[in-house]
Amino acid sequence: MPILEVKDLRKTFKSVVAVDSISFVVEAGEIFTIIGPNGAGKTTTLEMIEGLQSPDMGEIELMGMNWKKDSERIKQIIGVQPQTSALFDLLTVYESLDVFAGLYKRSRPIDEVLDIINLNEHRNKRVKVLSGGQKQRLAIGIALVNDPDILFFDEPTTGLDPQARRNIWDIVLKLKSLGKTTILTTHYMEEAEKLSDRVCIVDQGKIIALDTPQNLIQHLSNEREIHLSFPEMTKDAKELVDVVKEYPGVTKVKSEQNTLHFSTANPEQSLYHLFKYTTDNHIEVEQIGIKDVSLEDVFISYTGKEWRD
Numbered sequence: 001m002p003i004l005e006v007k008d009l010r011k012t013f014k015s016v017v018a019v020d021s022i023s024f025v026v027e028a029g030e031i032f033t034i035i036g037p038n039g040a041g042k043t044t045t046l047e048m049i050e051g052l053q054s055p056d057m058g059e060i061e062l063m064g065m066n067w068k069k070d071s072e073r074i075k076q077i078i079g080v081q082p083q084t085s086a087l088f089d090l091l092t093v094y095e096s097l098d099v100f101a102g103l104y105k106r107s108r109p110i111d112e113v114l115d116i117i118n119l120n121e122h123r124n125k126r127v128k129v130l131s132g133g134q135k136q137r138l139a140i141g142i143a144l145v146n147d148p149d150i151l152f153f154d155e156p157t158t159g160l161d162p163q164a165r166r167n168i169w170d171i172v173l174k175l176k177s178l179g180k181t182t183i184l185t186t187h188y189m190e191e192a193e194k195l196s197d198r199v200c201i202v203d204q205g206k207i208i209a210l211d212t213p214q215n216l217i218q219h220l221s222n223e224r225e226i227h228l229s230f231p232e233m234t235k236d237a238k239e240l241v242d243v244v245k246e247y248p249g250v251t252k253v254k255s256e257q258n259t260l261h262f263s264t265a266n267p268e269q270s271l272y273h274l275f276k277y278t279t280d281n282h283i284e285v286e287q288i289g290i291k292d293v294s295l296e297d298v299f300i301s302y303t304g305k306e307w308r309d
């Protein structure tokens with residue numbers, strides 16, 4: 001059952017079209033990620049759904065309700081992670097959650113929230129002494145105090161180190177196991193790929209692709225990047241550059257130090273020929289690597305632009 005439906009959403013700021021006819025449906029229980037480069041329109045889209053900005057055009061339905069008629073009821077069923085800069089430095093972790101819990105009719109016990117965000121042992125610490133990752137977890141906790149059905153996290157891991165980022169991923173997955181629906185934005189392709197049930201890639205205010213990470217990757221061409229390194233670059237190994245160039249579907253062949261790199265649209269066939277050649281010619285191979293296709297490649301293929309975190 002769809003828990004959120006967004007239809008033809010549009011928002012402009014003077015001459016800037018921030019969001020340009022965006023439509024999608026999110027099913028209950030999904031982790032739905034909106035990913036895109038800086039200025040793509042992620043935050044504006046999220047804030048319109050959260051009721052913080054009003055669209056110029058389009059419709060938003062949250063569990064069959066809309067902001068014009070049902071704003072008080074919608075506020076009870078959604079959870080929005082505040083910016084960490086909006087936290088109160090002098091309150092403790094527990095007090096911060098307690099203050100926000102007081103704003104709602106429905107609530108989840110604060111001890112349970114502390115368990116979910118893994119901050120139980122820091123419950124009596126003041127916000128100002130928390131690390132960046134702990135502050136983000138507290139901000140997620142604030143989104144949970146009213147036990148909402150739908151959660152919105154805007155770039156919850158930006159600026160965090162890899163471990164702190166993984167801690168946030170664990171929380172998002174825990175929330176999924178509790179039956180919550182999460183809509184998040186991110187700059188990080190790896191995050192979108194690991195966490196999401198479906199990914200919505202946006203660029204310049206428009207959706208350029210929307211599907212499961214697996215489908216997005218599979219629909220891309222079969223092309224793979226392969227590299228082969230040798231203990232030493234013998235004459236035979238050097239000649240491989242010219243040999244590999246002739247294989248069907250092979251492009252971008254180059255050799256760097258002791259490694260041969262190439263792309264191929266026929267990975268199985270190219271590897272078969274390559275191994276036969278190295279065996280027949282007694283060329284010793286040290287290491288072989290095949291780069292997985294990632295969401296980053298999907299972005300590049302749709303937009304023709306490089307992806308930058």
Ligand SMILES: Nc1ncnc2c1ncn2[C@@H]1O[C@H](COP(=O)(O)OP(=O)(O)OP(=O)(O)O)[C@@H](O)[C@H]1O
Nearest residue numbers: 013016017018036037038039040041042043044045
């Ligand atoms: N209040 C505003 N006034 C004027 N322009 C705005 C405003 N908010 C957003 N924009 C512009 O709208 C476009 C989309 O911005 P938005 O913040 O939604 O992108 P984003 O994908 O969230 O980017 P980032 O990853 O940098 O946060 C950008 O060109 C931005 O400069």
